[in-house]
Amino acid sequence: MDQPIKSLHPLPARESSVVAAAAYAGGRRVAEIMVEEAGEWSRRPGHVVWIGLHEPSLELLRRLQAEFGLHDLAIEDALKAHQRPKLEQYGDALFVVARTAQMLDGRISFGETHLFVGHGYVVTVRHGASTSYTPVRERCEASPKALLEGEDFILYAILDFIVDNYMPVIETIQAEVEEIEDCILAETSTQSHVRRLYQLRRDLLRLRNAAVPLVEVCRRLEQPGLPGINASMQPLFRDVSDHIRRVQEEIESLREVLAFAFETSLMTGQAQQTEITRKLAAWAAILAVPTAVAGIYGMNFEHMPELQWRYGYLLVLVMIGAFCSVLYWRFRRNHWL
Structure with missing residues (x-):
């Protein structure tokens, strides 16, 4: 088995923005490289340079632009985050923007990955919340035959990794929504649950806006004519499109569930308020009887015959109790109490 080629001279310390930079040949890593020598390595026959950056500086x-001849507009886009997912062609090079997502502190945090893809090189630029692409690199290096395909396979592996990371986010939200639904059906939901449902629905809308445009990106990658994309790779990009459509379906389904849960929570709250109002009205009606009687006797009229009767006070109490008991029985029968 061929041994990887080692760099012949010691390398200086790597910049903090450069996560990884390596050259590959025959599907195997042959050297750790510096930015200043990346262009030279990429021009060697059968070599591919893969550089990973995290929030790099303009300098x-x-x-990198000087090494690979990158377009000014692509450099400008890569420097700034908040780009819409897209694919741009600049001569023989491609510039791809994808949005990443992961759960942080109960909310979906979004990041961006910008990819420069050209003959003999792939450069990834990450911004914001994004899972490290080290597992992608390790998976590719563990499969030299697949990595032998070159830069288009690396592009596919990264896009597939980004799309696959959408599903854990959706599954986490789905589990939380099920818990809130159980609280709503058990009539133990609170106002915080309603606010949380609204937050999750907004986050899912943002996730859909981040994921769905990748369908168009992959559709263009499926079609012939793009530089550096071999026909053998087109089915793989079609598979990524299928995954994105599945993510879209899951998002739409979950947003409907959230809408139903939100409406159910509102209806449950209204029903609880109505029930409380009925109870208050029923007790108010019951208490109205002794209040009215006490109000009459509190007016201190001089001629009130029952005041001179020995059992008058007892009779009034019995009548108040009887009226209140009848009202209580009727309200209980009508499920007001």
Whole structure:
């Protein structure tokens, strides 16, 4: 088995923005490289340079531009986050923007990955919340035959990794929504549950806006004519499109569930308020009887015959109790109490 080629001279410390930079040949890593020598490695026959950056400076991007001849507009887009997912072609090079997502502190945090893909090189630029692509690199290096395909396979592996990471986010939200639904059906939901449902629905809308445009990106990658994309890779990009459509279906289904849960929580709250109102009205009607009687006797009229009767006070109490008991029985029968 061929041994990986080692770099012949010691390398200086790598910049903090450069996560990884390596050259590959025959599907195997042959050297750790510096940005200043990336262009030379990429021009060697059968070699591919794969550089990973995290929130790089403009100066670092300019150095990469000098090495690979990157377009000014692509450099400008890669420097700034908040780009819409897209695919742009600049001559023989491609510039791809994808949105990443992960759960942080109960909310969906979004990041971006910008990819420069050209003959002999792939450069990834990550912004914001994004899972490290180290597992992607390790998976590719563990499969030299697949990595032998070159830069288009690396592009596919990264896009597939981004799309696959959408599903854990959806599953986490789905589990939380089921818990809130159980609280709603058990009539133990609170106002915080309603607010949480609204937050989750907004987050899912943002996730849909981040994921769905990748369908168009992959559709263009499926079609012939793009530089550096071999026909053998087109089915793989079609598979990524299928995954995105599945993610879209899951999002739409979950948003409907959230809408129903939100409406159910509101209806449950209204029903609880109505029930409380009925109870208050029923007790108010019951208490109205002794209040009215006490109000009459509190007016201190001089001629009230029952005041001179020995059992008058007892009779009034019995009548008050009887009226209140009848009212209580009727309200209980009508499920007001």
